Amino acid sequence: MSVFRQRRFGLLLLVVFISAMLVWRPWGGLEPQARGLNFGVDIAGGYRVVLWPENSVTASAYADAISKLQARIDPYGLLGARFRTLGENYILCETTQLNGRTKELLTKQGRLELFIGTGLVLTDEDITSFGAPISGGPVYSSIPIKYTEEGGQKLKVVVEATGNSAGVVYLDRPSDAILIFGEGTLEEPPQLTYDNSTQMFVVYSRQGLQYTLLVPAIGTSLENLSPQALDYLINQAGTKQRVLLLGSMENFDNVREEIPASYQVENISRPKGESGDKWIKRACGLISDYQENEGVGSGRIIVEANLQDARDIRTILSSKLPAEISIISETEVEASLGGGFVREALIAGAVALAGVFLLIYLRYRRWKICLAIIGIMMCEFVITLGATSALSLTLGLPELGGLLLVIGTGIDHQLIVTDEMLQGGSPQTENVSVGWRASRALTIVYVAMSVIIAATIPIALLGFSAIRGFTIITISGTILALLFTRSLHAKIIDAISAS
């Protein structure tokens, strides 16, 4: 039976087709773009962000902050993010993406506070671990938590004393800040009211729970800062350092000029589609409110967030930073391998392909063998790229190295098989069958592949994150080649030699 009619050949074509689709993703548009591949800063450029730990931290805390930031942005080292110290007080972050989510992960300290009534009961010091979030639908998720023995005891005492276990959880509550909101802000949110006596927002939650958001707030007209607001800011000038404007900076252009100079002014803008009450709760750092039957007793925090956002909250809480961090500057940078790298690499690939074809032809003098080897090599290239896309790896220089290793060892193995089958690895070739030679050649290849995979695993597990992408591409590419191409190549060479 022709090798092209064998099931193995059909399977390879199917895998190549699926891989090509994973790389191309035609459902994103029919232009010839590799949408499934995420290129790293090396190849596509990205952003350099300068971060500043706000309180002076020790050298070890500085190193700790860098490792925590790395764990937040690129925990497995597969996204190409890189952190380095800059000067004596800054951290330089290189990343391919810089959206709102990345900024939150970079800047949120991860300070957790659990209040019952207005009393602080627990902080993150009283919690030993945060489990993987569980989805409770599109709006709510829960994060399992484990208290320290002391924390659990404290909680029990408060609940028993007050007879109340309903409370609220804050993440990075801006305790040093005053919220300023413009007229009309409160018209829309139905769950919130402003209490003039406490100068704080009061929430009436979905379960009928009522609680105060423990961040002072003051309303003003947008034309100019109201006299009450100005008085309040002057009175609080010693104890509060920041003013958080609810809305865009432009909205508060007139007001900003009148805010006493001792305050650092920031704004909390409202993304499109976010409800008014959620916006204010977010500004106050509120992540959860719960009743007796949910939360404390059951050892979980129920957050008003989808699963992805809940995962981010858990990441922030699990990797608490030693200090608050601000973004000092963000700069878009070009690809370190050069703007025209992809085009140059494609030309180099074409030239290499021609060179390989010529050398193989000079060795075997049979163009069918050249086509078989080049064809299999191309298939392995596409399959490995497909795996890169399926695993959502970011392609940077280390990953290119992995690709080069997979292709390089692929050529090696094909040569071993071809030589063994055509010219006979053993001097007594004529005495043994083609099947025996094929099996011997494949044994050598399988042994070599197994050793490469086994040797790469400890580097993937123990090695540092910068070359983890390399190891994953090497392992996955080698396994896929082992499954789909090696024995087929032997069959093709067998068929060519028979003809």
Place this chain on the structure above:
Amino acid sequence: MKSVGHYQRLRNRQLIAISLVVSAFLSASVLLLGVPLGRDFKGGSLITVQGLENVPDSSSVKSAVESSLGKNVDVLSVENGFHIEMDNLSESEETNVKGALFDQGIPTSSITIEPIGPAVSGLQSEQMLYSIIAAFIVIGIITFIIFRRRVVSMTILLVIGLDIICVLGYMALFRVPLSLTSILVIVMLVGYAIDTNILLAYRVLKRVGGEPRKQVAASLNTGLMMGVLLAVVLLSLNIITSAMQLNVLTAMLIFGIAINIFNTWFLGAGILLRHAERQQGKEYHVSL
């Protein structure tokens, strides 16, 4: 095939000695000259040039800074300026760089120079070292399980180890700094070396008839072809792409592959042939 004939005539000791001499020379250069550490491991300086109205061409900035310092720098274009990375600068070098940038039309007020930390921390370097040691142990165990002979595992590990030392020797000789790229080359080289050494060990020890020496000579052709094809791919990447990191990677890897051919087909082959011929001798005496 004349060269294969010469190769077959070499005695095992000669095969081993040739490779060891080359390895000894490169090992000595590591010990005497030392491998320079790159910015990834020791940090450096970052010059930030921002807020320019007329941004000069990055290649002219690069050549101006390099000629003022006499060392390589990396220039990255950013919005209205550049980020220039280089090894740590002394005060006089800072002045020279500022002067060179000023000559390019960049006002001194747009320039800030700050030290930048290493991308690989001491802990990560340790992790990398342990992971390579663990990879060696795994290679040793698996090859022992497959070939059931200690000599095979030891030979393969020796060849791979010497390959790595020789690449480090190349870096010491040509002052190529140790960086993430060179670590990548070392790990890739381990992969290629596994291929050639498994091929050699199989042909020598799991042969069907024939003299081991003839088996090695036959597989030398395959091994050389493997090396040449890889070198062609790497050479085309090296010549056609202009990315400095990729040029360093491919140049080091071509050297590594050349040295691996040498170590595998001289040192490894010498040791395994010696072992196989001794075994053959024993079998002959037993059969008598």
